[in-house]
Amino acid sequence: MSLLLNRRVLFSSIGSLPVAQRAVAGAPGASVSPAGNAYIDSRKVLLWESTRKEFRESLEGGALKVLIVPTGSTEQHNEHLAMIHDTASVMLVAQCAALQLYPQAMVATPVSVGISPHWMDRKGTLSLREETFLAVVYDTCESLATHGVKRILILNGHGGNVAPLQKKVGEFREKLGINVRFNSYWDAYSPDDVKKYMESGVAPGHAAEFETSFAMAAFPERIHWEGVDYEKAKPHLHIKDPASARQEEQFYKEAKLASTAKGEAMIGIAVNWVAERLRQMIAEG
Numbered sequence: 001m002s003l004l005l006n007r008r009v010l011f012s013s014i015g016s017l018p019v020a021q022r023a024v025a026g027a028p029g030a031s032v033s034p035a036g037n038a039y040i041d042s043r044k045v046l047l048w049e050s051t052r053k054e055f056r057e058s059l060e061g062g063a064l065k066v067l068i069v070p071t072g073s074t075e076q077h078n079e080h081l082a083m084i085h086d087t088a089s090v091m092l093v094a095q096c097a098a099l100q101l102y103p104q105a106m107v108a109t110p111v112s113v114g115i116s117p118h119w120m121d122r123k124g125t126l127s128l129r130e131e132t133f134l135a136v137v138y139d140t141c142e143s144l145a146t147h148g149v150k151r152i153l154i155l156n157g158h159g160g161n162v163a164p165l166q167k168k169v170g171e172f173r174e175k176l177g178i179n180v181r182f183n184s185y186w187d188a189y190s191p192d193d194v195k196k197y198m199e200s201g202v203a204p205g206h207a208a209e210f211e212t213s214f215a216m217a218a219f220p221e222r223i224h225w226e227g228v229d230y231e232k233a234k235p236h237l238h239i240k241d242p243a244s245a246r247q248e249e250q251f252y253k254e255a256k257l258a259s260t261a262k263g264e265a266m267i268g269i270a271v272n273w274v275a276e277r278l279r280q281m282i283a284e285g
């Protein structure tokens with residue numbers, strides 16, 4: 001987690017992104033971002049960087065209306081991307097969307113290990129059992145509900161978490177008696193968006209064109225092509241399923257199609273979509 005919490009720069013090379021998206025996730029006071037006409041310290045939408053006083057006053061004063069609980073993973077992302085990618089990407093989208101709604105939305109501490117048994121034959125992957133993961137997400141939501149939070153968007157950045165969360169979100173909502181919704185940030189993308197921006201025609205995929213483009217736009221220092229030689233690495237990979245090995249090699253090749261501009265476009269779509277989702281939730285009452 002310290003990797004994430006110590007992020008200094010998420011966007012180091014911003015061209016066309018709106019200023020509001022030049023957020024600095026996890027870096028207290030490192031930059032400001034505008035919401036409307038007012039410049040807002042990006043720290044203020046992060047629950048874990050806020051003080052008890054700030055959170056209490058915002059919630060009890062009625063300003064704070066919705067919390068995002070990000071879910072990600074810590075798992076292999078082929079030879080070139082950092083393992084925190086899914087958590088870092090969903091955090092970025094969550095924080096930028098929350099900034100658009102400031103002070104109405106805040107981001108809770110992400111669940112940064114996900115359900116990744118399918119990658120356990122790749123070194124470095126961490127995985128929670130489904131029931132463990134769901135218990136952590138539920139308990140996080142329950143903590144927020146206990147404090148009086150009435151709306152929670154569980155926002156996901158890792159494919160392996162999708163089906164279990166989809167299955168459980170209704171039960172969470174009922175048990176907690178508050179408005180709990182679930183989406184992955186890539187629910188934002190229409191088939192036309194994917195066709196327009198991804199030469200491979202694939203998003204989200206895994207460590208391929210989309211995720212590599214996202215990282216180029218958001219945190220290029222988490223991409224490490226140096227010394228990467230896929231052919232040379234192959235005998236050391238020991239991937240059990242031949243179909244999975246073939247797909248990974250295809251994704252590896254498609255990662256070379258990535259660009260900063262594609263990442264910026266896709267991030268912008270996701271941030272605006274999540275912000276709209278939060279507005280809908282607030283309107284639902």
Ligand SMILES: [Zn+2]
Pocket residue numbers: 077085086157158206207211
């Ligand atoms: Zn990923």
